[in-house]
Amino acid sequence: MKIQYYIIHNGEKTRKETMTRLLKDNGVDMDDVKWILHPNKNEITSELKSKLVNKYLKNGYISCTYKHYLSLKDIVENNYEYSVIMEDNIGFVYDNIPNRLELYLTQLPENWDILFDSKWASYKSIDEEKVTADKIVYKKSNKITKYCHGGTRVAQFYFLNLNCAKKLYENYLPFDNPPDWWMNTLFRKLNINSYWSEPAFIEIKKNHTSSC
Numbered sequence: 001m002k003i004q005y006y007i008i009h010n011g012e013k014t015r016k017e018t019m020t021r022l023l024k025d026n027g028v029d030m031d032d033v034k035w036i037l038h039p040n041k042n043e044i045t046s047e048l049k050s051k052l053v054n055k056y057l058k059n060g061y062i063s064c065t066y067k068h069y070l071s072l073k074d075i076v077e078n079n080y081e082y083s084v085i086m087e088d089n090i091g092f093v094y095d096n097i098p099n100r101l102e103l104y105l106t107q108l109p110e111n112w113d114i115l116f117d118s119k120w121a122s123y124k125s126i127d128e129e130k131v132t133a134d135k136i137v138y139k140k141s142n143k144i145t146k147y148c149h150g151g152t153r154v155a156q157f158y159f160l161n162l163n164c165a166k167k168l169y170e171n172y173l174p175f176d177n178p179p180d181w182w183m184n185t186l187f188r189k190l191n192i193n194s195y196w197s198e199p200a201f202i203e204i205k206k207n208h209t210s211s212c
Contacts, residue, residue, distance in 0.1 A: 001102055004080040005033045006071035008064060008087045010040060019088050027096035034074065036067040054174040061178045068155060068179040072169040079162060086157040086202075090118075094201035101159055107137040108195060113164035115195040116140070116153035123198040131198050140194045142187040150184030151194030157202040164192060 005028060009016060016035070024030065039048065041059040052066055064087075071085045084101070094100050104115055115137065124131050126147050129138050142151040152158075155178075160168075167190050168183065175182045187194055 001082065001098070001105070002080075003032060003098060003101060004075065004078070004083045006074070006083065006085045007033060007035050008067045008071070008085070009035045009037055010088065011037055012088075015088050022092055023097070026092045026094065027098050034071075036070055039063055039066065052174055053176060055176045057176070057178075065175050065177075065179045065182060069169070069172045069175075072165050072172065075160075075162065075165040076169045080165075081162050082159070083162075083165065084157065084159050085155075087155065089205050090156050091203045091205045092201060093203055100201060104137055104159060104195075104197065107135050109193075111193055112161070112195060113167070113193040114151075114158055114160040115197060116151075116158045117197045117200050117202045118153045118156050119200045119203045120154045120156070121148060122200075123196045126196075136197050136199065137195050138198055140196045142184070142192065142194060144184075149181060151187040151192060152180040152183050153196055153200075155179040155183065156204065167192065 005023070007019060009019075020030065023033065041063040044059040044062050049062065053062060057065075068085060071083075074080075075083045082101070082105075084097075108115065123129075123138050123140075126140070126145070128141055131138065140151045140153075144150060168186055171186055171190060172182075177185070186192065
């Protein structure tokens with residue numbers, strides 16, 4: 001199965017070295033990886049802001065969110081069937097990412113759009129579907145609840161198909177929030193079929209600062 005990977009990166013050399021090592025160690029072919037390097041927050045101009053956002057956002061949030069959009073744009077332009085978009089401040093607690101993604105596909109229904117993996121929040125706390133030992137993929141509501149703001153699980157690692165990428169890309173601009181919050185809004189608008197993995201294998205690296 002061909003998977004295209006995108007990394008939202010801020011240009012920090014040591015972080016790129018760390019991510020490269022982690023990806024290789026976890027089974028990813030670096031020829032299938034694209035680094036989204038620009039624009040960084042110091043490259044956000046007033047002219048660019050006027051094209052991208054419809055309310056005030058810090059330059060770091062604009063940079064990060066726009067890089068997610070550029071990843072979607074590349075997916076659509078190249079017709080990649082399956083892709084992963086990730087940020088560069090994560091770690092992995094699993095030994096083979098492609099195998100994990102293939103396992104997701106065996107449990108996802110035909111009409112799936114996107115799947116999030118992150119230890120940011122446990123699906124067990126959301127109280128939407130009972131977690132069982134025989135599966136690791138669970139449908140996520142797009143509704144705003146006391147636990148989360150919709151179908152996303154932050155935007156650090158998500159697996160999506162081409163159909164979903166097209167829908168998000170065509171509706172992404174202008175945005176008014178960082179990527180996870182903005183996608184929550186889009187999910188409700190577009191009725192996106194979002195899923196979470198449980199248990200998650202993506203963890204936030206505490207020694208990393210924001211990718212934005």
